[in-house]
Amino acid sequence: MTVTDREDVLESCRRFMAGKPTADFIPGETYIPPSGKIIDEDDLVNLVDASLDMWLTTGRFASDFEAALAKKMNVKRALLTVSGSAANLLAFSALTSRKLRDRRILPGSEVLTVAAGFPTTIAPIVQNQCVPVFVDIEMGTYNVNVSQLEAAVTQKTRAIILAHALGNPFNLPAVKEIADRHNLFLIEDCCDALGATFDGKSVGSWGDMSTLSFYPAHHITMGEGGAIMTNRKIFARLVESFRDWGRDCWCPPGQENTCNNRFGWKLGDLPVGYDHKYTYSHLGYNLKTTDMNAAVGLSQIAKVDDFIAARRDNFDYFSNAFKSEGLDEHFILPSATPGSDPSWFGYLITIRQDSPLRRRDVVNYLERHRIGTRLFFAGNITRQPAFEGVEHRVASPLVVSDTVMNDTFWIGVWPGIGHAERSYIAEVFTEMVKRLTS
Numbered sequence: 001m002t003v004t005d006r007e008d009v010l011e012s013c014r015r016f017m018a019g020k021p022t023a024d025f026i027p028g029e030t031y032i033p034p035s036g037k038i039i040d041e042d043d044l045v046n047l048v049d050a051s052l053d054m055w056l057t058t059g060r061f062a063s064d065f066e067a068a069l070a071k072k073m074n075v076k077r078a079l080l081t082v083s084g085s086a087a088n089l090l091a092f093s094a095l096t097s098r099k100l101r102d103r104r105i106l107p108g109s110e111v112l113t114v115a116a117g118f119p120t121t122i123a124p125i126v127q128n129q130c131v132p133v134f135v136d137i138e139m140g141t142y143n144v145n146v147s148q149l150e151a152a153v154t155q156k157t158r159a160i161i162l163a164h165a166l167g168n169p170f171n172l173p174a175v176k177e178i179a180d181r182h183n184l185f186l187i188e189d190c191c192d193a194l195g196a197t198f199d200g201k202s203v204g205s206w207g208d209m210s211t212l213s214f215y216p217a218h219h220i221t222m223g224e225g226g227a228i229m230t231n232r233k234i235f236a237r238l239v240e241s242f243r244d245w246g247r248d249c250w251c252p253p254g255q256e257n258t259c260n261n262r263f264g265w266k267l268g269d270l271p272v273g274y275d276h277k278y279t280y281s282h283l284g285y286n287l288k289t290t291d292m293n294a295a296v297g298l299s300q301i302a303k304v305d306d307f308i309a310a311r312r313d314n315f316d317y318f319s320n321a322f323k324s325e326g327l328d329e330h331f332i333l334p335s336a337t338p339g340s341d342p343s344w345f346g347y348l349i350t351i352r353q354d355s356p357l358r359r360r361d362v363v364n365y366l367e368r369h370r371i372g373t374r375l376f377f378a379g380n381i382t383r384q385p386a387f388e389g390v391e392h393r394v395a396s397p398l399v400v401s402d403t404v405m406n407d408t409f410w411i412g413v414w415p416g417i418g419h420a421e422r423s424y425i426a427e428v429f430t431e432m433v434k435r436l437t438s
């Protein structure tokens, strides 16, 4: 083989992946995970194509994926990073930049969020020496209680950061209105909600910034990866700076003098003309992704609409099956926030207070029957060991968050759950309720 044989290598990859055997689903034996990745020949071809470049750091695939993501999310810029957690950290850190002058978030500022959800939506608030202020969520949509959010605003409040709960958008017009009226920044954590809309407009395009995760559990994957989306040039520049060592320069890897003034700046107490490439305006990180990861993201995004459609179809199937079997007598079934079109990550179920069912028995039964379950992440996060001794404020009683901590779980709706798997799941649920309530 000569160096010109890239196409041969890629064709072999395509054949290798296409020839991989698929296992048949055996009810009661094959485990049905609550989430997972769907990968095919295109993903392996892109991964190897990027590897053959041997560029290794962020490069041409990352630029193409960022452009495709921005288009999908209906925003001007998307910036890749190593995870959804890193995306949240970078988005929040950007708001602390001196370059925002008197709008900058200072240590001690309060940031509104909900107590039930994923820990790294909240961690960046504390990591930036600010104070998380918790309000409760609503049962059924699992999203922020908007009237409690409004009531929690004080003189110290500077921002709102909220996730769209398991793909179900929070009430974006109402939250945006509160943010605008009180001059607060809004970060949308869309890690579980790629493709969801509110009033027909994409989630992630409403706030100052938004974030995505591409961990394998999510709608599309790049293995490890995430992104920050924004419509504002200033936020894109700040995120880029925090992501890329804190530097002032914005040249992509391998390029120089993009600003056409590399040796002409006078910044800080540095001498005139100090190389812009080595001038730092922030105490940053290095959270850039690799081109191999980005290449997989690029091939995955071409399939995202089919993935989302399959998730919505599975969600509707479970709602119809559970209702037709009368299981909603025992379970509160999930509901879309009015005005939204969710892009479901999972199927959330809460055991009703007056049902004899107990969550522990239910999830044990399901797992024994090879149906994977998950909890709503951290439950009431203020009760997690990580929160011991962390300064925070509880703005309203966290009644629903506690109920969710005790009585809620979710099952998968990802495209790996096909017709055979979902009808088995529905049958097991019906049988389980009969057995555990008799």
Ligand SMILES: Cc1ncc(COP(=O)(O)O)c(C=O)c1O
Pocket: 082, 083, 084, 085, 086, 088, 118, 120, 121, 163, 189, 191, 192, 213, 214, 215, 225, 226
């Ligand atoms: C709502 C939410 N935010 C953030 C994250 C973190 O993403 P990552 O695992 O890519 O760090 C997750 C992970 O599942 C999540 O569900």
